[in-house]
Amino acid sequence: MMSTTDTETYTVDAIMDTIESNNYHIYFEDSLTALRTFVANGNYSRFFVLTDENTAQYCLPLLREKLGDPENFDLIEIPAGEESKDIDFCIGVWKMLIDFGADRQSLLINLGGGVISDLGGFAASTFKRGIDFVHVPTTLLSQVDASVGGKTGIDIDSIKNIIGTFTQPKAVFIEQQFLKTLPARQILSGNAEMLKHGLICDEEYWNLLKTSDLENPTAALVYKSVQIKNKIVLEDPHEKNIRKALNFGHTIGHAVETWSLINDKDSLSHGEAIAIGMICEAYLAHKKTGLSAAELEEITRTLTNLYPRYELKMEHSATLLEYMLKDKKNQNGKINCTLLSTIGQFNIDNVCTNDELLEGLNYYASL
């Protein structure tokens, strides 16, 4: 929560106006009241709320209270976790919508983290060739990242986001209160994307994050991250060019995440993997795109202070390279990275050789 002293140290806007995105709004101040208004004025026939077990327990009560349980309100609940983003659960959601008699004037409210917004967004964007949906993101990651940008997605055979659409929600309602029940490790996972936003676009924001209490991110920090992400996706809704900025840390980070999912008992969170990826790719940026040694050092220090150390074994790096090659971001057998030229400035489409990528991995491994 934002305290008075916090506010004074911020250079970011203290007034969190509604953000305009691709034909929809992202609400911050008193956002659940805004949702209530949206629901009341939207001319919808039916309302469906998609939750997982946790958001049904921790977030639904507040939503119900704020909305006052409108008529024609039905719940669809799925288990928590990435496994629920599978096509089988998507079919389950479609069938529930059919059974509940959802028509084209129905609204789906996605109440949860990125799993809920990705799956719910996809299910809605394809049900009867598309019904309206809104996001009420309840994890830090989904507030600063997944709920903005119009990407929906589901998994098949554990291949992440292999099926999806580009479809914008009709609105996003970001409510700080939901973060209160979020486990610390989930907060830390979201922090990685915020730090990424600073690194790629906004040195001042990066500096602010470095000195903030990231375990309790303020609404103003979330707001700033959303502003940055929104600006990028507005310029490039279908990821043809500058949206690739958001991939900083993700070429190597995703490979590390996949490795960990398959091999570790207690696997890395997305943000933990991306933090490792950002360190490796900062090294590549230093080698290839002019990031200074001091900046590399600063990024490395900040991230290693925040995130637990992970043992990256170089004997597994061939497998990591394979994962990078298979990544849907890459084409024609070439591995692409978004790098930095300095803190706050990115550089897309840097083809990296296997040797370079190995060097990057090695930089982290030998820290």
Add this chain to the structure above:
Amino acid sequence: MMSTTDTETYTVDAIMDTIESNNYHIYFEDSLTALRTFVANGNYSRFFVLTDENTAQYCLPLLREKLGDPENFDLIEIPAGEESKDIDFCIGVWKMLIDFGADRQSLLINLGGGVISDLGGFAASTFKRGIDFVHVPTTLLSQVDASVGGKTGIDIDSIKNIIGTFTQPKAVFIEQQFLKTLPARQILSGNAEMLKHGLICDEEYWNLLKTSDLENPTAALVYKSVQIKNKIVLEDPHEKNIRKALNFGHTIGHAVETWSLINDKDSLSHGEAIAIGMICEAYLAHKKTGLSAAELEEITRTLTNLYPRYELKMEHSATLLEYMLKDKKNQNGKINCTLLSTIGQFNIDNVCTNDELLEGLNYYASL
């Protein structure tokens, strides 16, 4: 095939220029050469051809011959029939694309009838958030109807088109030759949509169809139908208003089709059911929107001459009304019909009461 004498009697254009649709072209003259050029110049990494058993047998050889089997060409085959439009087959197509290593620069070529174009269009529009696809329609119905307009769809639990997207193909290639192997009953099914096009938009075309050999529809007739459908969908890509013109005959026709699918051993084809629907709805048009008695008589005579008589039992009409209510075109428990004010002019959004609909059914039943 178009003969010289045929051409002379036509008032429709003999030169079949490429038709411009929603950011893509529909090719007629020497269309498979146009496809070859498209494939050669498209900057695609991989090509996939989706067929069913029949189009693999009857249509693929010609396609291969014309394309000269480009590199990186893979086949995906599904069984023939509406059952293959199910989500399970869609998952099968997605998995084949994954296994074949399809990337975002891949092109899917849908070679077949409406089942192939609907399913293939949906699979492609969602694979990796959308890869390019083109249609090569091989049934009359898909040439004059399914391949134009950007609707994709699949079924769940036999609920037709319950899941889908609005996504335009990158091109459509209409090749008359494919119709040679199409069973007569399939031709007749496609004829119904052509007759509908005349009835809703173009009296001259309707008159031409009445005197044509519909068992062997000429390329010029197909072309005219595509022109009519394309004009309508261009004006209303997401079916908000005038696209409903295309629903003429379909409110009652769909219900009859569903009834027949469930109850008849040899069920009605889509076109056969729509022909019945058009007769019933012409009756409603006569009652409600000014279609003259002579026109009603003319429509009834033309369609009953072409299509086999179907025994519509009035004791089942309650069930038919139920199907109409459940139709995704309808809202708020009201049944909507597109009617005619005269041949060649439509009228959308006519709410019909149960009694009126029963009268319409009864008109056909007591013919």
